[in-house]
Amino acid sequence: MNHQIGFIxxxxxxxAIITGLLNSGRSSTDILVSDPNPVCRNVLSAMGVSCSxxxxxxxxxxDLIVLAVKPQIMDTVLAELSPxxxxxxxxISIAAGITIGSIRQQLDNAPNAIVRVMPNTPALIGQGISAxxxxxxxxxxxKNATQEIFNACGKALWVGSEDMMDAVTAVSGSGPAYFFLMxxxxxxxxVRLGLAPEVARELVVQTAKGAAGxxxxxxxxxxxxxQRVTSPGGTTEAALGVFDDGDFxxxxxxxxxxxxDRAGELSKDAP
Ligand SMILES: NC(=O)c1ccc[n+]([C@@H]2O[C@H](COP(=O)([O-])OP(=O)(O)OC[C@H]3O[C@@H](n4cnc5c(N)ncnc54)[C@H](OP(=O)(O)O)[C@@H]3O)[C@@H](O)[C@H]2O)c1
Numbered sequence: 001m002n003h004q005i006g007f008i009x010x011x012x013x014x015x016a017i018i019t020g021l022l023n024s025g026r027s028s029t030d031i032l033v034s035d036p037n038p039v040c041r042n043v044l045s046a047m048g049v050s051c052s053x054x055x056x057x058x059x060x061x062x063d064l065i066v067l068a069v070k071p072q073i074m075d076t077v078l079a080e081l082s083p084x085x086x087x088x089x090x091x092i093s094i095a096a097g098i099t100i101g102s103i104r105q106q107l108d109n110a111p112n113a114i115v116r117v118m119p120n121t122p123a124l125i126g127q128g129i130s131a132x133x134x135x136x137x138x139x140x141x142x143k144n145a146t147q148e149i150f151n152a153c154g155k156a157l158w159v160g161s162e163d164m165m166d167a168v169t170a171v172s173g174s175g176p177a178y179f180f181l182m183x184x185x186x187x188x189x190x191v192r193l194g195l196a197p198e199v200a201r202e203l204v205v206q207t208a209k210g211a212a213g214x215x216x217x218x219x220x221x222x223x224x225x226x227q228r229v230t231s232p233g234g235t236t237e238a239a240l241g242v243f244d245d246g247d248f249x250x251x252x253x254x255x256x257x258x259x260x261d262r263a264g265e266l267s268k269d270a271p
Pocket of ligand 1: 008009010011012013014034035036037040055068069070071073076077094095096118119120121173
């Protein structure tokens with residue numbers, strides 16, 4: 001029998017994950033959601049998923065409970081969950097900045113498996129990457145059941161420890177915005193150089209997809225791929241020379257360190 005997957009919070013992220021689960025063949029009868037927002041419940045009910053206003057049915061029936069509320073709601077949700085938690089239930093939090101330690105503490109130091117996950121926005125189109133971590137060694141069944149949920153909206157991988165979550169946030173959590181910035185600027189300059197906006201957009205988007213695809217399937221690294229398209233004295237070399245003059249590598253390094261440090265600060269300030 002399949003696990004029952006319960007979501008507390010049925011907003012954007014939960015809907016993205018549930019869409020992925022249904023598309024990957026999971027039955028809607030395996031999924032339960034609680035959300036006070038009637039709009040969210042209507043969307044999810046239309047997908048065939050059982051929805052409730054209160055979290056009680058999810059807490060009572062789910063084997064895996066995904067906490068998909070905003071971080072500031074987490075205290076309320078954990079207070080509802082704590083008295084009824086069963087020892088075999090797996091708790092999965094996608095709330096940014098909330099540590100496993102604080103969740104465990106609010107669950108009266110329950111011995112349950114607790115997994116912290118950092119997904120990213122491309123999950124909304126089934127192309128996300130989620131990083132998973134736990135504070136306890138987990139058995140294979142628990143790890144697989146958790147990872148399957150996030151594989152359904154892209155890819156999912158375990159990072160060695162929760163300490164890595166701030167770095168994950170800097171790389172893949174905030175990462176889509178870095179690529180949006182690059183894409184935005186490439187399109188803008190393409191237009192300034194005379195291309196029609198829709199032509200510039202298509203050229204840039206397909207180039208970004210193609211470059212990522214080459215990195216994904218290639219047996220050499222992105223540095224080697226870059227060198228292979230950089231003929232001496234050619235156009236790519238002219239452009240890359242300008243990036244080098246602006247110390248692009250250092251700029252990226254400093255940007256990610258700033259994001260990593262900010263993630264750490266937000267985590268300390270989290271409720
Ligand atoms: N969006 C992202 O790209 C992303 C990436 C990584 C991590 N996350 C994390 O994912 C979590 C959810 O984000 P989201 O973008 O999906 O937020 P969202 O769209 O606002 O969804 C949260 C839902 O929870 C509902 N809710 C409020 N109180 C509740 C309660 N007591 N019980 C059950 N549901 C309740 C909200 O209803 P109301 O609207 O009525 O308040 C809302 O429908 C956040 O913690 C965020 O940090 C998001």
